Amino acid sequence: MSAMNGASSLVASLEAAGVDVMFGIPGGAILPAYDPIFSSSIRHILVRHEQGAGHAATGYAQVTGRVGVCIATSGPGATNLVTPLADAAMDSVPVVAITGQVPSLAIGTDAFQEADIRGITMPFAKHNYLITDPADIPRAIAEAFHIASTGRPGPVLVDIAKDALQKMTDFNYPTSVSLKGYQPRTITCAESITDAADLIAQSSKPVFYVGGGVIKANASRELFELAQLLGAPVVTTLMARGAFPDSHPLNLGMPGMHGTVAAVTALQKADLLITLGARFDDRVTGKLSTFAVNAKVIHADVDPAEIGKNRFADVPVLGDLKHTITALIPALKESLAKNRPDLTPWLRQMNSLKTTYPVGYDIPTDGSLSPQYVIERLGKISGPQTIFASGVGQHQMWASQFISYEYPRTWLNSGGLGTMGYAVPAAMGAKVGAPDTTVWAIDGDGCFQMTNQELTTCALNNIPIKVAIINNESLGMVRQWQTLFYEGRYSNTNLESKRVPNFPMLAEAMGCIGLSCDRPEDVDATIEKAMSSDNQPVVVDFRVNRDAMVWPMVAAGTSNDEIMIARETAPDWGSQEL
Amino acid sequence: MAQHTLEVIVENSPGVLARVAGLFARRAYNIERLSVGPTSNPETSKMEIVVNLDGHVLEQVIAQLDKLVNVISIIEILPDEVQPIVHDTQPDYQN
Ligand SMILES: Cc1ncc(C[n+]2csc(CCOP(=O)(O)OP(=O)(O)O)c2C)c(N)n1
Ligand SMILES: [Mg+2]
Numbered sequence: 237m238s239a240m241n242g243a244s245s246l247v248a249s250l251e252a253a254g255v256d257v258m259f260g261i262p263g264g265a266i267l268p269a270y271d272p273i274f275s276s277s278i279r280h281i282l283v284r285h286e287q288g289a290g291h292a293a294t295g296y297a298q299v300t301g302r303v304g305v306c307i308a309t310s311g312p313g314a315t316n317l318v319t320p321l322a323d324a325a326m327d328s329v330p331v332v333a334i335t336g337q338v339p340s341l342a343i344g345t346d347a348f349q350e351a352d353i354r355g356i357t358m359p360f361a362k363h364n365y366l367i368t369d370p371a372d373i374p375r376a377i378a379e380a381f382h383i384a385s386t387g388r389p390g391p392v393l394v395d396i397a398k399d400a401l402q403k404m405t406d407f408n409y410p411t412s413v414s415l416k417g418y419q420p421r422t423i424t425c426a427e428s429i430t431d432a433a434d435l436i437a438q439s440s441k442p443v444f445y446v447g448g449g450v451i452k453a454n455a456s457r458e459l460f461e462l463a464q465l466l467g468a469p470v471v472t473t474l475m476a477r478g479a480f481p482d483s484h485p486l487n488l489g490m491p492g493m494h495g496t497v498a499a500v501t502a503l504q505k506a507d508l509l510i511t512l513g514a515r516f517d518d519r520v521t522g523k524l525s526t527f528a529v530n531a532k533v534i535h536a537d538v539d540p541a542e543i544g545k546n547r548f549a550d551v552p553v554l555g556d557l558k559h560t561i562t563a564l565i566p567a568l569k570e571s572l573a574k575n576r577p578d579l580t581p582w583l584r585q586m587n588s589l590k591t592t593y594p595v596g597y598d599i600p601t602d603g604s605l606s607p608q609y610v611i612e613r614l615g616k617i618s619g620p621q622t623i624f625a626s627g628v629g630q631h632q633m634w635a636s637q638f639i640s641y642e643y644p645r646t647w648l649n650s651g652g653l654g655t656m657g658y659a660v661p662a663a664m665g666a667k668v669g670a671p672d673t674t675v676w677a678i679d680g681d682g683c684f685q686m687t688n689q690e691l692t693t694c695a696l697n698n699i700p701i702k703v704a705i706i707n708n709e710s711l712g713m714v715r716q717w718q719t720l721f722y723e724g725r726y727s728n729t730n731l732e733s734k735r736v737p738n739f740p741m742l743a744e745a746m747g748c749i750g751l752s753c754d755r756p757e758d759v760d761a762t763i764e765k766a767m768s769s770d771n772q773p774v775v776v777d778f779r780v781n782r783d784a785m786v787w788p789m790v791a792a793g794t795s796n797d798e799i800m801i802a803r804e805t806a807p808d809w810g811s812q813e814l
Numbered sequence: 815m816a817q818h819t820l821e822v823i824v825e826n827s828p829g830v831l832a833r834v835a836g837l838f839a840r841r842a843y844n845i846e847r848l849s850v851g852p853t854s855n856p857e858t859s860k861m862e863i864v865v866n867l868d869g870h871v872l873e874q875v876i877a878q879l880d881k882l883v884n885v886i887s888i889i890e891i892l893p894d895e896v897q898p899i900v901h902d903t904q905p906d907y908q909n
Contacts, residue, residue, distance in 0.1 A: 358833060359840050363883040366828070383883060417825060417886045541877035544870065 242370030243268035243401040246334070247276050249377035252409040255305050257281065257296065257668055258334075259289035263309025264349060266336030268401035281668065281697055284689040286313050288661035290320020291687070293331045295625060295665030297324075298648045301454065303385050304665060307334040311349030314395070318356060319655060321391045325360040326652025327475060328452060330389035332380045340368040340397040354395050362390030363418075368397045370405035382413040387420025388539040389452055420538060424555030429563045430571075431551045432510075432534045437571035439508035439532075441582045442468040445491070448475030448651070449513015449537060451644045453557035456480065459512065462561050465568060467579055469586045471499040473514055475651040478641035488590055492520040493790050494633040497593035497799060497807050500788070502586050503528050504796050511535045513557050516546035517652070526795035536560045593788070593807055595637040600781045605754055607706045607780040608634050614676060614704055615639030617763045622646065623666050623675045627659040627683030629713040631706035633786045635678040657686030663701045664690050674702065674767070681707040681733040688742070694773040695747030702766050703743075703775045708782040709734045716785050720803070734779055743775035754779035815868050817846060819891040820876070822861040823853065825884040833882050834861060843867060843875050858886060 240248070246269050250258070257279040262270040273280050283289045286308045293304030304324075308317050314335040324331040338347040343366075354366045363383045365376045373396065380392040436442055444466075450459055456479050463470050463486055470480045471491045480487055489496035491503050503509065503520075509531045514520070521527040524546060535542075535549035536557060543552040553560055597608040611634045615624075620642035626632040626649045641647045648666060650658040663677035684705050694701055715729040733739070740750025749772050753762040759778075766774040788801045801807055824830045831850060838845050847864035867875060876888055 354829065355832065358829070358836055415883060418883045539881070541874065541881055545874060545877075548870075 238407050239404060240407050241268065241401065242373055242396070242403055242405055244272045245370060245373045245405050245407040246377065246396065246401065247272040247278070248407050249374045249409055250278060250305065251276060252374075253303075253377055253381045255303075258305035258307050259283050259292040259665065260307030260334075261286055261289065261309070261313060263313050263336065265310035265338055265398045266307065266313070266334070266401075267309075268398065269307070269334070269336065281693065283661070283693050285687065286316030287319055287657065288664070288687055288690040288693065290317045290331070290333065291323065291655075291658050291661035292665030292668070292690070293333075294320060294324050294327075294329045295648055295662030296669040297329050297331055297665075298662070299623060299645050299666040300669040301645070302669075303330045303332055303381055305332050305334070309336045309349070310338055310353070311351045314353035315351050315356065317353075321357055321393065322360045323650050323653040323655045323658065324391040325362065327650065328389050328448065329391070330384040331391040332384050333391060333393045335393065335395045336401070337366065337395045337397045339399040341399070343368075343397065353393065357393050360391075361393050364393040364395065366395045366397070368400050370400045370403045373400065373405070374407060374409045378410045378413050379415065383415075383418060387418075388449075388537075421540070421554050422538075422556040422559060424536075424553060424560040424563055426563070428551060428553045429560070429567045432536070432553055432564060433567035433571040435508060435532060435534060435551055436466060436510060436568055437575045438577065440577045440579065441505065441507040442466065442510055442579070443502045443506040443508070444468060444470040444480075445503060445509045445511045445514050446470060446472045446476045446479050447512065447514025448473065448479075449557055450476055450479040453513065453538070454644070455558040455561050456644045458558060458561035458565070462565055462568070465565060466572075467583070468510070469502050469583065471495070471502060473517075473520055473651075474636055474649065476514070477636055477647040478644045481642045482640040483642060485587075488586060489595070490636055492517075493522070493792070494637070494786050494788065495790075496590070496595055497788055497801060498586055498589040500790065500796050500799050501589055503531075506531045509533045511537075511549075512561065513537055515542045521546065522790045522796040523794055526797060593801060595788075597784065600784075603756070604781040605756055605759070605779060607631065607708060607778070607784050608638050609756060610704065610706065610759055610778045610780060611635050611678060612638040613759050614678065614763060617760065618674055618676060618767065620646070621673060623648065623663075623670060623673055625649065625659045625663040625666055625675065625677045627677075627679040628654045628656045629680045629683060629711070630708070630716060630784070630786050631678055631680045631712070634706075656680070656683040659683060660687050660701075660703060661690045663703070664694050664699050667694075667699045667701045677701060677703040679703055679705050680712065681705055681709060681731055681739075682711045684739070685731075685733070685737070688746070691743065691746040691748050691773055691775065698771070699773070700770055701773050703773070705739055705775065705777050707733055707739065707777050707779050708784070710782050712782070713786070715782075719785070720791075739775060739777035743773075748773040748775050750775050750777070752777040752779065815866050818865055818867065818872055819893075820863045820865065820879075821889045821891050822863060822879065823858050823886045824861060825886065826857055826859045827884055830859070830884045833884060834863075834879065837878055837882065838875075841875075841878060843871070862891075
């Protein structure tokens, strides 16, 4: 125990929690904390917008599996964190946000830069604190890290009144955390494992429906073993790309609104969904009442509230997925020894769909650049170790579809909230967490204009990320919906971003290398040029055809059975008896 | 739909009522009646929440409530029977 002010106690607590980096911007209410930060072992990266700090913390957490930390002042600093914290909540990312608050006596008086950030974040934060007594700081920080990183991970906010940072206190970091109302279940109950194994051994059309939880639980290796053991097809959701290698013959790709025909159909026609860390999101299920109507459901998750939320679980399996899958492997071996159904007809059907309907695209006949081609080449040339972070829109779907993900934590995106502006700051955080790995942001021209200011942060702090702008001069995903559902009335989706801004010049202005490319024959050379400079951020303006669309597509609110592989074109189901 | 009475023991900390009320509001569950009072332990309070929900939705309410860090336990009070139902919010299977 030692005497110090609340600010020093905060920084000592963050050090004790193992923080090595945080992203933030100072201001009045948090200023006392910035003094001890100045001499702390923690690297503080001064961002240009608090939203960037929040997404950077998320990117860092998604790549490292550790808690990401962001810090901001009261009022506008704190409210600028709202979007990234909501984003982290939807995608279950462990993030701790520290905010300064006006002095405790001023709270509730509409003081300068007062915002009730605890109240504002209450609906989505996993938990949050308002600290007015400096003695509470170490415990709040210890609890925040514990809550953010255990069970189903999520964002926790600690709001600290300025006077609590200034007053003297005794620093005493708790050695353990015990919370009466928070005890996430880690060990999976043996009975549910046996029931799951027995049900699997009775199924002739099982599918592994794999969600982001497998990556969070670091259970990819276990999943690999389980999938090999059963030999059943695997689908990986948008949040789970990389949880199971795309190159594996059992992998049918991504299910959902823009999923592959094989993945969508496998879920629809299965007699059993082996659901691992997925949550039956509407973008995956389509119209829920018509989703996988003949399937029984095993639902394994660490969050009890997810099990049975959208879809009844015949066998609920509550617990940490790493433990669950590890326990399921021997149990399944035992069940299969008694009864091993022949999965060959099912696999043959799914493989035929996979080969008949791979994700593909048309090369524009006018010689213009195809966005899918650019993204495909980025994946091929950069290789499977590369980390990709995408924005939200068409380019996001293509980045999921046309890059082969082989390892967990190599694909970062905003899946749940769909936050435009995620890519650049998330890539920044990812590069800080994995400095020796190539990190590409694949961003839209719209998304890029929301958060590109963090390229300045990257340039000044030696964070050499690479950004591929898929410049279709429009809010492409919205434009696609206007094409399909609003008779091509393109209301407010034309960004004109082939005229303004000049992206390479903008990049150069922020201390990055700016490149551009608009011919298919230059794509490889441009990517290689971007790959060759590793001490400065690089931005490439890929000027692509604006009319490309994302296919396949299940229109919102319709049944997965109505999947389209191109405009007004359903797959030819022919004599496929599924 | 039948009325169900939930006895929710919460930490006696500021903002707890807002957390519980907010949860009901944002997930569009109606509260029929709500009362908050002390318990013999000064560190906890007791909420009695009456809801008009059944089956799956009731289970969801309880599961979501239990995720609030400040919520310690949830018991369903049954008028006609002596034994209350203890909801640990895990599917029945796991009890
Ligand atoms: C912050 C935010 N605002 C609006 C939207 C709605 N939205 C979804 S995709 C999209 C277009 C994105 O445009 P761009 O970044 O150019 O990507 P593209 O679809 O063209 O690849 C919009 C506006 C959103 N997801 N997030
Ligand atoms: Mg665009």
